[in-house]
Amino acid sequence: MRILSPPNPIKTPALFNSILRLRFNSLRSHCFNSMAIPPPKSAMASAVDNEVGLARRFWIKFHRESVFAMYTPFSLSLASGNLKIETFRHYIAQDVHFLKAFAHAYELAEECADDDDAKVAISLLRNAVRVELKMHDSFVKEWGLHGAKKAAINSAAAKYIDFLLATASGKVGGVKGPGKLATPFEKTKVAAYTLGAMTPCMRLYAFLGKEFKALLDPNEGSHPYKKWIDNYSSESFQASAAQTEELLDKLSVSLTGEELDIIEKLYHQAMKLEIEFFSAQSLVQPTIVPLIKEHNPAKDRLMIFSDFDLTCTVVDSSAILAEIAIVTAPKSDQHQSENQIARMSSADLRNTWGLLSRQYTEEYEQCIESFVPTEKVVFDYNSLHKALEKLSDFEKKANNRVTKSGVLQGLNIEDIKRAGERLILQEGCINFFQKIVKSENLNAIVHVLSYCWCGDLIRSAFSSGDLHELNVHANEFTFEESISTGDIVKKVESPIDKVQSFKDILKNCRDDRKNLTVYIGDSVGDILCLLEADIGIVIGSSSSLRRVGTQFGVSFVPLFPGLVKKQKEFIEGRSSNWKGLTGILYTASSWAEIHAFILGY
Template identity: 70%
Template sequence: MATAPPPRSTTPSIGVPAVGAVANDVGISRRSWNKFKRDSIFSLFTPFVLSLAAGNLRLEAFRHYISQDVHFLQAFAHAYELSEECADDDDDKIAISELRKNILKELHMHDSYVQEWGIDLGKEESSVNSATQKYIDFLLATASGKVEGVKGLGKLATPFEKTKIAAYTLGAMTPCMRLYAFLGKELKALADPDLNTHPYKKWIDNYSSEGFQACTLQIEELLDKLSASLTGEELDVIEKLYKQAMKLETEFFGAQTLSQKTVAPLWKELNPEESRLMLFSDFDLTCTVVDSSAILAEIAIVTAPKSDQSPTDGQITRMSSADLRNTWGVLSRQYTEEYEQCIENVLSTDKGGEFNFEALQTALELLADFEKKANARVIDSGVLKGVNLEDVRKAGERIILQDGCTSFFQNAVHKENLDVTVHVLSYCWCGDLIRSAFSSGGLDALNIHANEFSYEESISTGEIIRKVESPIDKLQAFDEILVSCGDNKKNLSVYIGDSVGDLLCLLKADIGIVVGSSSSLRRLGSHFGVSFVPLFEGLVKKQRECVEGDSFNWKAKPGVLYTASSWSELHAFILGC
């Protein structure tokens, strides 16, 4: 990739490691969890788990959950029995037997819930909901050798062949164990250690305990062992089973019956006749993996003439590819050095302390001047001259967006019973690049607010029609969009961003969510009294404040921003699973 003016944010997502690239020597259980871990967010953000974490889950909802979980665990115990019959190694048989005993202990623990909360499982015995039944059918079909897409498993005769069934079965069970271990630890982390009055403390303590974590590790290690001799195609089957189990688990938690007000998913609180959801998002590194300036630099360099080539009549005179690369390098180094100095200057304009939006806005005028001068240097250098519009559009189609970004916007704009508009506010030099990136995902309805290339017959003149260059410009566009709605509907604004350039809009919105925050954003925000709260933690706190019958005010306290580790959190919070 060409050297270009650096991205506005280069720090990984808050609180979550990058996923996807996994070492080859990692076992199938860890590899699958790393690959599908973000799917667990949809279980964590379900109304049931949020209410359970907040401690205000109604008892009848917990009773129903326990009755469903009993059916769930009974299916687990039966699946272990079938797996033990398929194992051809005595040690493996013993390990599976131990895992089955742990499930029986868990069922016994449910008996204590029955006594403590007065649950009558007899009344619930026949009422298995469809989500519970779907997982049970899936698990027992797998344990019986009826794996979808794999023919002939039920007819396998030799002990060695049957071990495949044991491996596949554990592949369908392991993610459930790991998910419960994950949920237990997440909820435990939010609990006050001195507060023993949480009504569901026993549930949280169990799934966050060292014993349950060890049991989870035990099934993962056994899955790795049983999978060691499988082919790549057979390992792919396990991965598919793992993914399906995660999906069914999310449906299981999402299907739990609640008759109470909850803070998520957000869209359910919005009556389309009275309210409109206004979604705002940055583009570079909020939506994309690579900053757009680097992509535009690459287009310019790759399509530039070689040093020994002369322009034909009528062509715009361009620098050679070698000269372009050198010029981009100079611009990049200058931008980096001056940007860092600008941030230091912004920090020195105020002593910090209590949150003050006006003081922050005044201080960021310095950054606005810097960004405008940096853009002027790019224009004066001529590095964008001669870029073809068609090349820009093709590059936009190939842009890699952050995992879950496209599906979030697709689901938002097509959500029934939701009045929503989406606006993208970006420093990007070329709005056509953004439009092409989203159009390739079927998102032509998004409103793009960015700078634009100036063209002559689809060839860039090197000029930029400058519209959005700074935090001040973004804030002005944000305010104008809200004012222009022009009807009596109440607007609920959500701004999603990742860098200093988004800070004013993030703070002005009803809900500001930082995805992949840069260190400069954290540093500058904290200096001006901004607080950063992990989204799930903030939702649990809001759920505790949630009172049935009262109108709910989503406007965050002044100076408070939420942080999300991925687009999955945004999707789960705003749209649900």
């Protein structure tokens, strides 16, 4: 177990000590209701929020949805350059309907705006839509998409258009409706609501354009959809998206908090309808997303493995256990009864945890230095495995120091469980696991492999999401009448222990189905499992993991570009099979990416 996770910025003694100072100076044993709940925003954070406009805040808040749009089979195939022309023709046909609705919505918004500058800005944006419609005409000519403009609208496009025009007509947010807008202020609200329903679409297309543009390979020849990508990544379109956002900010200045909440809901709804639109594009070609696309429960088994600390959590579990120990520890002058397990005072615990933390971090750095090659080597799993035996010995010695120190004595199992239930998990983590285990169309099993000293903490953390089906493999506290003795039943202490548990689980699996294994982790302790799995996904930005992996020849590939490359190979006739021990690990910035890749929307 990492007493305090090394080199990664979120895993430093400074953070550990600051957590202790923030939490322990004022908390006492009766304060567990506030455990693991984030403190109020700092003055600096509030200042940043004030500087960021409304539209930008919404984009940041709902960025998860943009990831799902990017990972649709349609978007991946378009980015890969192998989207069938018939599918693109159908998409263009639907997009023409979209653009006409946009032009009409801008017209209605312009009528409602009570500011001359706003009217001019809306007029310019409406003209930009007309230019985009002309561009679609050029698509029709260039790709022979005749009939694209006359195709009937599909249900996904119709849902967004109906939603947009209803908003632009004043039928949402308690406004009276078309022809009944009594005051200029009511009209301004409608204009703001309309921009709230349009802005996410503009920003989403600008986002996709830039993402796809970055993937164009000049050595591969002409990308068939380069013109589409160039349009949405162009400075002019990026400027239009920014102008739409600025206009939304301007129109929203005088609105109340309740009215701003309405705009936020409209923004979010528009994002969801956009994902449905991209998801609804009918493909007549094989794709590698979502991963479960070809999953057959009768023949296949999806096995998801995940680390816990800082993969699923925001704070390392050792910090939480330290919090419980110090908060519940007796004061130096407090009498302890003879039948109680002897405990250190809270002051002594603080000092001891600090010493353990500093020693762990310093010696961890030295341990890494002792086995990392000075020059990069060709990937060799066995050499990496051998080198990590040194780290395994180090982790076990560190755990022995913890148990001998007595800092874990006297913790109450109920306090641990309450803390677990209130533990903050990474955004999207719980939702991903819920969808995995609750799906009736998946034959899937989830295993959590963790250095955590106390498996009860993990089980409690997931119980809040009703995830009792997760299999937890971790160390365990020993208890006497619900009070910890300070000893640990050591099951998973090191990278070697983790990968052995991984192999044992697979070995004990019935051979009645084909297993597809995915491992999700964040640290050096996960690297062997990440490499052994058919698909290894790194979440977070651990510098120590990157350094060790890179020096041992491991390649870290951003997930979406990696999928684009694999989609190209798939269409070219090469196998789409995933297999481990290739030396390639995929990196994801969020659980949304993992969810979108494996499960889709």
